[in-house]
Amino acid sequence: MKSGKPANSKTNGRSKGDGKSKADAKGAAAKPKYDLRLYVAGQTPRSLQALSNLKKICEEHLAGNYRVEIIDLLQKPQLAAGDQILAIPTLVRTIPKPARKIIGDLSNTERVLIGLDVRPAS
Amino acid sequence: MTGKTPTGLRKTPTGIDGLDEIMLGGLPKGRPTLVCGGAGCGKTLLGIEFLVRGATQFGEPGVCISFEESALDLTQNVASLGFDLEKLQKTKKLAIDHIYIDKSEIAETGEYDLEGLFIRLNAAIDSIGAKRVLLDTPEALFAGLSETGVLRSELRRLFGWLKKKGVTAVITGERGEGTLTRHGLEEYVSDCVILLDHRVQNDAVTRRLRVLKYRGSTHGTNEYPFLIDEHGISVLPVTSLGLTHDAPKERISTGVAQLDQMFGGQGYYRGSSVLVTGTAGTGKSSLGAHFVDAACRRGENAIYFSFEESPMQVVRNMKSIGIDLGRWMKKGLLHIEAARPSAFGLEMHLVRMHHLLEEHRPKAVVMDPISGLLPGGSEHDVQALVLRIVDFLKHSGATGFFTSLSAHDDLQSTELSISSLVDGWILLRNIEANGERNRVLYVLKSRGMAHSNQIREFLLTSRGVQLREVYVGPGGVLTGSARVAQEEEEQRREFIRVEENRNRELAAKANLRSLEAKIAALEAEKEAQNREFALLMGEGQARKEALLGTRNAIRASRGMVVENSDKVTRPNGRGVKV
Numbered sequence: 001m002k003s004g005k006p007a008n009s010k011t012n013g014r015s016k017g018d019g020k021s022k023a024d025a026k027g028a029a030a031k032p033k034y035d036l037r038l039y040v041a042g043q044t045p046r047s048l049q050a051l052s053n054l055k056k057i058c059e060e061h062l063a064g065n066y067r068v069e070i071i072d073l074l075q076k077p078q079l080a081a082g083d084q085i086l087a088i089p090t091l092v093r094t095i096p097k098p099a100r101k102i103i104g105d106l107s108n109t110e111r112v113l114i115g116l117d118v119r120p121a122s
Numbered sequence: 123m124t125g126k127t128p129t130g131l132r133k134t135p136t137g138i139d140g141l142d143e144i145m146l147g148g149l150p151k152g153r154p155t156l157v158c159g160g161a162g163c164g165k166t167l168l169g170i171e172f173l174v175r176g177a178t179q180f181g182e183p184g185v186c187i188s189f190e191e192s193a194l195d196l197t198q199n200v201a202s203l204g205f206d207l208e209k210l211q212k213t214k215k216l217a218i219d220h221i222y223i224d225k226s227e228i229a230e231t232g233e234y235d236l237e238g239l240f241i242r243l244n245a246a247i248d249s250i251g252a253k254r255v256l257l258d259t260p261e262a263l264f265a266g267l268s269e270t271g272v273l274r275s276e277l278r279r280l281f282g283w284l285k286k287k288g289v290t291a292v293i294t295g296e297r298g299e300g301t302l303t304r305h306g307l308e309e310y311v312s313d314c315v316i317l318l319d320h321r322v323q324n325d326a327v328t329r330r331l332r333v334l335k336y337r338g339s340t341h342g343t344n345e346y347p348f349l350i351d352e353h354g355i356s357v358l359p360v361t362s363l364g365l366t367h368d369a370p371k372e373r374i375s376t377g378v379a380q381l382d383q384m385f386g387g388q389g390y391y392r393g394s395s396v397l398v399t400g401t402a403g404t405g406k407s408s409l410g411a412h413f414v415d416a417a418c419r420r421g422e423n424a425i426y427f428s429f430e431e432s433p434m435q436v437v438r439n440m441k442s443i444g445i446d447l448g449r450w451m452k453k454g455l456l457h458i459e460a461a462r463p464s465a466f467g468l469e470m471h472l473v474r475m476h477h478l479l480e481e482h483r484p485k486a487v488v489m490d491p492i493s494g495l496l497p498g499g500s501e502h503d504v505q506a507l508v509l510r511i512v513d514f515l516k517h518s519g520a521t522g523f524f525t526s527l528s529a530h531d532d533l534q535s536t537e538l539s540i541s542s543l544v545d546g547w548i549l550l551r552n553i554e555a556n557g558e559r560n561r562v563l564y565v566l567k568s569r570g571m572a573h574s575n576q577i578r579e580f581l582l583t584s585r586g587v588q589l590r591e592v593y594v595g596p597g598g599v600l601t602g603s604a605r606v607a608q609e610e611e612e613q614r615r616e617f618i619r620v621e622e623n624r625n626r627e628l629a630a631k632a633n634l635r636s637l638e639a640k641i642a643a644l645e646a647e648k649e650a651q652n653r654e655f656a657l658l659m660g661e662g663q664a665r666k667e668a669l670l671g672t673r674n675a676i677r678a679s680r681g682m683v684v685e686n687s688d689k690v691t692r693p694n695g696r697g698v699k700v
Binding site: 039041046049050053073074077078080081084085086087088089090098099100101102103104105106107108111112114115 | 219221222223227228229230231232233234235236237238239241242244245263267
């Protein structure tokens, strides 16, 4: 998928974090099954850890059927309220509904997959 | 009172009625303050009022981070107190952020921190340049996050961060079992702790506030009752008033001329407080009505707190003794505030009174009767209430007039405990004798003036209260018809005495006149005697002359020397006196 790559940090420069189910910015007809947002606050080790964990999980388990937006709250603090972000880092699954949140550095792959409803809780 | 304590701790006034007085200026500036208490004791409200007053009265914008209620709920909840949060938000004086965690939609994996909270708080503060922050209550986070260790350290960091940010913060916390807050927030917020409490007493809720701790400043340490009403929170500090009020020398009329006479001829001191006690139907309220009537006649504002009668009833009843209170009400000088003592708790009564006193600034205040408040609280509570009212009145220069119903004619302990708070005490009593019941009045005490020690009979006439001299007869004090009989008897005696006097005067005058007549007669007699004597004397001389002439003629005829008229020389040579 064209949008299958995790968005890099430039993504947060675009002011689009508020549109939850916005059409694919790159104009692709097919919507990804998973629309994810990762909220971080600056380039902290924990943020970087979360980002790399997320990349790994997405590539391994979502097989390109996803889109990730990274939002740096240090640059856009006003976006924190919309998704009720409290903990950093927080991963929000905006699609499919209902929204789910996973907080932490995503180090436990199993729990992330359960949290994202990719894998049912056993 | 922007208090500069000796330590130099700067303070942020809350603007909450009475709280700043207890805290000697307000909350510690730039530091967090913990407000804790049980459910429904007014923590959130205190915090919101702190923000609203800051925004509206002190030009300090505020941020409210609510962890429990949504902004809409908050706005609606405090609208009844006259706080318009929406307007404040629009004018950038207030920012509200609702932070919540729904555990069901959150999974935790790996390490995290609460930087998001910091960022949101920081953004909110910077967006309006806030000086005040309310966190209500961060403990709610413990329900949403399982990593309590992380939460604790983050909260600790948060309070440190708030200090560094230089905002004055109020953090609320629900009271826990044996601890001030359920999750021990007091461990992190330790500069200033305010404890709220409410308890039910005689079916009425009493709210109380106590400043548990205030680092770097002295503060009122007592438990202070407080109220939440349409004006927001009112704390009632009693000790902070202190005994520093003026003592005016001016005297004001009691409304009854004869009673003025008993108070050194001039009435009460302005700013004093007077207690009137008596059994039922002795005319306590009538004296109160006279008092406010006199104040209104002087053009002063007056408030009549009635705990037993409605305003219309008071007006009607007082009209029957010739006191027209209705006209003063129409003129806006008199305000009659009627409320059943059981309508609310004592504190509510007290605060309502406070507000009315603040609003109308009366110079004369009647509370009729304070004994009616007794069922609403213990004797101690009522005494404290009266003390507060007395102090407040003294500070505002108003004269207080309290009536108290006593069950017996003896002095009651209640009255004794209250009477020490007041400056003047008038006692009304019923005296039963000769098959009738009559009222008497006497002044039991009146600080700072000479006053009558006499018992007067107290009459309620169509022209108001009249005081009469009473007679003390062999059988005791004479009142009523016995007094009238005594008066008649006195009049009769007086009449007789006057008559007798007149008679005696007449008799004396007659006597005098007869004496004068006698004197005149004697004078006439004396005159007659004188004339008789003169006549006799003249006759004697003539006879002597004649005799001498005869003798000389004889001598001459005998050739003897003619004697002079005085001495007759005898032949023997010796003179003979004629």
